[in-house]
Amino acid sequence: MRSLAVSLAASLLANVANASPTKKATAPFLTSIGNQTWVIGNDVWNMTQGPQFGVKLYYKDHDCVGDAWGHYVSYNGAADNLVWTSASIVKNGKYKGVPFIDIQFTSDVGDMHWVIFEGQHGAYQYFVNHNLPTLGEFRTLWRLDNTTFPKGRTVDKDGTLPPLSDYIAANKVQDETWLAPDGKGYITKYDWASWVREQDYYGVYGDEFGSWYINPGKDYYNGNQLKQELMVHRESSTGDAVQLNMVHGTHFMVSSADVFPDGKMWGPWLWYLNDGSKPDAAARAKEEFAAWPYAWLDDEAYHARGKVSGRLVLSDGRPAAGAAVFLGDDEPTKTALDMGSTYYYTTYADERGNFEFADVRAATYGLQAWSHGGEIADVSTSLLHNGVAVATGKTTRLGTLAWAVSNRTRLFQVGDFDRYSYGFLYGGAPRQHALVASCPADLVYRVGTSKTADWCFGQTYQGNWTIEFEVAEDPAAAPARQPNLIVSLAGYSSGASSTVWANGHVIGNMTSGSPELQNDPCLYRSATAAGEWRLLEFQFDQSVLQKGLNTVTFQMTRNTTWHGFMWDSIILEW
Numbered sequence: 001m002r003s004l005a006v007s008l009a010a011s012l013l014a015n016v017a018n019a020s021p022t023k024k025a026t027a028p029f030l031t032s033i034g035n036q037t038w039v040i041g042n043d044v045w046n047m048t049q050g051p052q053f054g055v056k057l058y059y060k061d062h063d064c065v066g067d068a069w070g071h072y073v074s075y076n077g078a079a080d081n082l083v084w085t086s087a088s089i090v091k092n093g094k095y096k097g098v099p100f101i102d103i104q105f106t107s108d109v110g111d112m113h114w115v116i117f118e119g120q121h122g123a124y125q126y127f128v129n130h131n132l133p134t135l136g137e138f139r140t141l142w143r144l145d146n147t148t149f150p151k152g153r154t155v156d157k158d159g160t161l162p163p164l165s166d167y168i169a170a171n172k173v174q175d176e177t178w179l180a181p182d183g184k185g186y187i188t189k190y191d192w193a194s195w196v197r198e199q200d201y202y203g204v205y206g207d208e209f210g211s212w213y214i215n216p217g218k219d220y221y222n223g224n225q226l227k228q229e230l231m232v233h234r235e236s237s238t239g240d241a242v243q244l245n246m247v248h249g250t251h252f253m254v255s256s257a258d259v260f261p262d263g264k265m266w267g268p269w270l271w272y273l274n275d276g277s278k279p280d281a282a283a284r285a286k287e288e289f290a291a292w293p294y295a296w297l298d299d300e301a302y303h304a305r306g307k308v309s310g311r312l313v314l315s316d317g318r319p320a321a322g323a324a325v326f327l328g329d330d331e332p333t334k335t336a337l338d339m340g341s342t343y344y345y346t347t348y349a350d351e352r353g354n355f356e357f358a359d360v361r362a363a364t365y366g367l368q369a370w371s372h373g374g375e376i377a378d379v380s381t382s383l384l385h386n387g388v389a390v391a392t393g394k395t396t397r398l399g400t401l402a403w404a405v406s407n408r409t410r411l412f413q414v415g416d417f418d419r420y421s422y423g424f425l426y427g428g429a430p431r432q433h434a435l436v437a438s439c440p441a442d443l444v445y446r447v448g449t450s451k452t453a454d455w456c457f458g459q460t461y462q463g464n465w466t467i468e469f470e471v472a473e474d475p476a477a478a479p480a481r482q483p484n485l486i487v488s489l490a491g492y493s494s495g496a497s498s499t500v501w502a503n504g505h506v507i508g509n510m511t512s513g514s515p516e517l518q519n520d521p522c523l524y525r526s527a528t529a530a531g532e533w534r535l536l537e538f539q540f541d542q543s544v545l546q547k548g549l550n551t552v553t554f555q556m557t558r559n560t561t562w563h564g565f566m567w568d569s570i571i572l573e574w
Contacts, residue, residue, distance in 0.1 A: 028101045028116035030089055038087045040103055040123075042116050045273060047071070049105070052081045057144075059121075059273050064209060066145035068240040073112055073127065075138045082107040095296035102298075109133075112140070113268075115296070121274055122212075124294070126267030127247070129260045136256045138248040138266070142204075142211055143240035149204035149211060150241070152232035153278060154194035156431070161204070161232070162187045164239035174524065174562075176236060177433055186433040189233030189242075190526035193251065193431060196227040197346055201272070201285040204232055204241040210276040213245050214285045215269040216292035219361065221247060222340025224326045224368075226419060226530050228252050245269065248340055252491075252525060254518045254532045258340040265302065268294055293359055304362040306390040310398030312353040312369055314379065314405050319353030322374040324419075327357055327365040330386050336368055337532050348372060360390045369403065373418035380417050380486050380535075380571055381405050408484065408573040412447040412469045414455055417569040419533040421490045424567055427457035431526040434562055436460045444468060458523055459556055460496065460564035466553040467570065474547040481574040483545060485538040485552060488568040491531020494519035495560030500538055501553040503546065508538035510565070512558065524562040531566060542574070 028042040036051040041058075047070075048056040054071030057064040065071075074081045084105040090113075091102035100117040109131045115124035125140065132138065151160050166187055171179040177188040194202065196218065203212035221227060229246040247266040250256045270288050274280050293302065308327065312320035326336050327345040342363065349355045349369070370382040383403045390396055421427035426435055439456035441463030447470070459465055475481075485500070485507065494517070500508040510517060522531025552572065556564070 027099055027118050028120075030087060030101065030103045032087065036084065040114055040116065042118055042120060044119060044121050049084065049087070051083050059209065060275075062148065062209065064144055064148055064211065064273075066148070068145050068238065069143035071140070071142050073107075073140045075109075075132065075135050077137055082109065082112070084112070091298055093296075093298075100296065115268065122270060122272040124268040124270050126265055126269070126297075129264040129266075130262055132260050134257050134259050135248070136250040136258070137246070140245045140247065142243040142271075143235060143238075144204060144211060144243065146234070146239045146241045148206055148209050148241075150206050152192055152202075152204050152241070154192065154202040154231045155198050155200060156194045157192055158278075161234040161241060164234065164236075167234075167236045178236075188433045188526055189230060189236075190251075191431045191433065192231055192233045193228050193526065194231050196221050196223065196229050196246075197225060199231070200289075201281045202231045203243050203272075203281070205276040205278070207276055210274045210278075210281060211243055212272040212274070212281045212284075213243065213269055214272055214281075214288045215245075216285075216289040217267075217269075219343040219345055220264075220266040221344065222249070222256055222258065223253070223338070224328070224336040224344065225324050225346045226337055226533065228527065228530070252520060252522055252527055252531050253337055254335075254520045256338050256340050260341055263301070264342065265299070268297060301361070304392040305359045306362060306392055307395040308357040308360055308365075308367075308388060308390060308398065309395060310355060310367075311400045312349050312355065312383065312403055313400050314376065314403050316405055316407075318376065319351065320349050320369060320376055320379075320403055321351045321353060322372050323349040323353070323355075323369045323376060324372040325349055325355045325357075326368045327360060327388065328368060330364045330366040330388070332366050332368075332384075335532065351375075362390050362392045364389045367398070367401075369401075370419065371417045373416040373420075373422065377416035377418060378410070378413060379403075379405050380488065380569070406573060409481075411471065411483075411572040411574065412467065413569060413571045414445060414447070414467060415452055415567060415569040417488055417571070419488070419490060419568055420529045421457040421566050421568060422529060423452040424455050424457040425453050426528060428529040431528055433524075433526045435526075435528055436523045436562060436564060436566075455567065457490075457528060458564055458566045459498075459554065460523065460559060460562060462556050462559050464553050464555050466551050468549060468551050469572070471545055471547055471550055475542050475545040478542075481542055483540050483542060483572065483574045485540070486569070486571040486573070487536040487538070488570070489534040489536070489565055490529065490568040491520055491522035491527065491566035492517055492534055493521060493523040493531070493560075493563040493566075495558070496556060496564040497558040498565065499555045499557055501551070501555060502540055502544050503550055505540070505544045507540040507544070508536075510536065510554075522566055523564055527566075533568065
């Protein structure tokens with residue numbers, strides 16, 4: 001069978017040089033032609049791989065790359081494209097009776113694998129690190145023919161990609177963002193970003209062809225439930241249809257500069273080709289999710305997995321219903337969103353506070369939990385439980401974990417505490433550039449009268465946002481208490497500073513560039529629900545408050561266009 005594949009591949013290569021092949025190999029194959037050039041594929045598709053770029057992708061006798069860049073792997077944006085120095089078949093086997101090969105392309109920093117089954121429309125891919133530098137961005141991607149793939153689809157957005165003619169140089173307003181030709185709205189690739197861990201399948205497609213990524217595992221991605229990344233877009237300089245697999249990204253984060261151990265594996269995921277049918281891609285995604293972790297992968301560490309279970313109960317006796325639960329670094333030195341060196345797992349507790357993680361790689365983790373809104377939307381504290389040891393084939397039962405909550409008296413709360421802007425005006429709206437500019441410069445919110453939606457999701461203009469609230473008793477006659485203003489930000493884009501007042505007294509500042517307010521690009525990159533979560537607290541003297549009407553004001557004293565504060569929740573307690 002191997003010799004037959006090679007001979008057929010050789011005849012195929014002669015055709016690749018001129019047009020689509022007239023003969024097709026009957027088994028998956030790797031053929032070398034010249035120096036650092038190879039052809040890989042099977043009886044369904046084939047691709048010519050050069051030192052950097054995979055081009056001449058033939059599927060159904062059509063070149064799906066055309067004049068586009070094709071397939072490549074890079075880190076630090078496009079600054080460092082990997083160069084392949086050799087290629088070889090490292091495994092030749094069968095799974096459920098179907099032949100497959102594992103092709104390894106080597107570079108000086110790691111190995112890219114293509115696992116190709118006979119008859120498969122596409123291939124599984126994974127990357128194994130050996131010498132990547134400390135970095136923030138690492139990605140694989142396809143840049144494909146824009147007439148073959150005019151549309152894009154993620155779990156959040158589905159539609160036609162903007163035509164290249166709309167990217168008018170004079171209309172550029174910031175990175176990868178242009179004023180639309182009709183002057184109404186903007187064109188930006190960030191409108192096509194989406195939540196990483198919520199994806200079922202995503203990619204680019206047309207009436208006859210579809211190219212999709214299906215990532216069922218997701219444990220190799222950096223970050224937690226709030227991780228969002230670019231998925232698909234129009235390449236503004238060439239018009240290529242871009243299908244982006246951002247396996248380690250930073251586009252909506254403060255930072256993510258991670259060191260990776262030798263052997264860190266991203267993937268496998270499935271790159272899937274079809275006739276452009278979304279129902280077919282959805283059905284294939286369901287199959288892949290059910291099959292993960294992949295039994296065909298010959299890697300002991302990959303299959304060394306166990307389970308973790310437990311129950312979260314708040315110190316006031318309530319179950320932590322719906323809480324977000326995260327398995328990340330043990331004894332963490334980074335935020336949950338910034339973690340990315342190894343493997344990470346996310347889930348949500350049920351209505352009784354029970355949670356379970358299945359198929360967790362054997363290691364020791366730190367477990368974190370926080371409110372995801374709903375029945376515990378008032379909970380401003382979070383839980384950290386270190387030393388969660390996972391062993392192969394075992395279930396680590398953590399039992400009931402006690403989660404301490406505040407026992408202070410709450411004077412008011414604006415917005416659910418869930419690390420998102422949900423509930424506020426425009427909070428969680430479809431991604432669109434400059435939506436924050438629709439929020440007012442001045443705003444008054446009256447506790448007990450105003451609705452949550454009367455508070456806007458982001459503040460970007462100089463002005464005063466005031467919360468009016470009543471205090472029933474005379475603070476001067478009450479027992480000594482320490483008022484504490486909790487400000488939970490769903491995101492923050494630098495260049496905006498604010499003075500915080502209570503009844504005309506300055507009680508704090510939210511200052512651009514301060515350690516707790518470093519930039520994340522949420523507001524100027526089309527995000528409407530979250531960037532990187534921040535928690536600020538301002539304590540002040542009890543004498544500042546008075547019986548009757550009181551105010552807390554956020555006075556923005558410095559602003560930058562489309563930058564500012566994205567709100568999650570504001571709580572005053574004593």
